Amino acid sequence: MVRTPCERNGVRKGSWTSEEDEKLVKYITRYGYWNWQQLPKFAGLARCGKSCRLRWMNYLKPHIKRGSYTKEEDEIIIKMHQELGTKWSRIAAKLPGRTDNDIKNHWHTTLKKQAKNKHVKSNELVSKKINEEQVDTKGVSCTSSPSELSTLTTSYVPQVSHDYRSLITNQDSLDPTSKRSPGNFWSHLCMVKNSPTENDHQFPKPSEEQFIFYYDNKLDEYFHQLMQELPDKNYSY
DNA sequence: AACGTCCGCAACCGCACCGTC
């Protein structure tokens, strides 16, 4: 299989500057990520697509929780590591706001030693906690049909921890956990497609195909998130 | 103050998987 390594010529590596972060956030907020390989070119970044994706997923994306881990989070990680091994993405799915990379780092730096030194006291207690997390984190109620999604309600207030939170506004409308969702999901797409904004002079506008791709992705992502938050229901779309 | 060591974290690399043609 032919891999698609990052181009070497003229592609920056290493730490991201605040300027690069701002460009990436502005572009994704405006157009979403319709194609990671093409994105840096359109966003005016001298980075490879993988690097942009990683930076967005692990650092710039809205609602990423940073800072120290709670005891409960540590226990969940240790317990799930016992069950799943190094399936960091699956472990991360149980800890809203934490990224797989972050959890992986936390494991290698802190928890690995802890896990060696002590047994987890009660598997039952942790399992109970996991179940509570699934029910409590979002407080979502919803009807069974996608056409009835406008009835979705939520009391969850997501934590936005990054400095660029002020730039990430429309993105909230794609997040079913946002207070403003889901109605703004549709208006956001219309806005992306139709309305000129102050940012338009900075980035080339996506083609019709790119927009459709973005539209499909966002729709898919939106329902995917919704289904993840309703693990006990057998909804399909 | 200067130097060496340790540690945490961001980022890179390469492989696996999946969808499309």
Added chain:
DNA sequence: CGACGGTGCGGTTGCGGACGT
């Protein structure tokens, strides 16, 4: 059905700050 391209994931590296001597 295989080739190809894009994305996701896990392992690993290396930088930079904290800390100790």
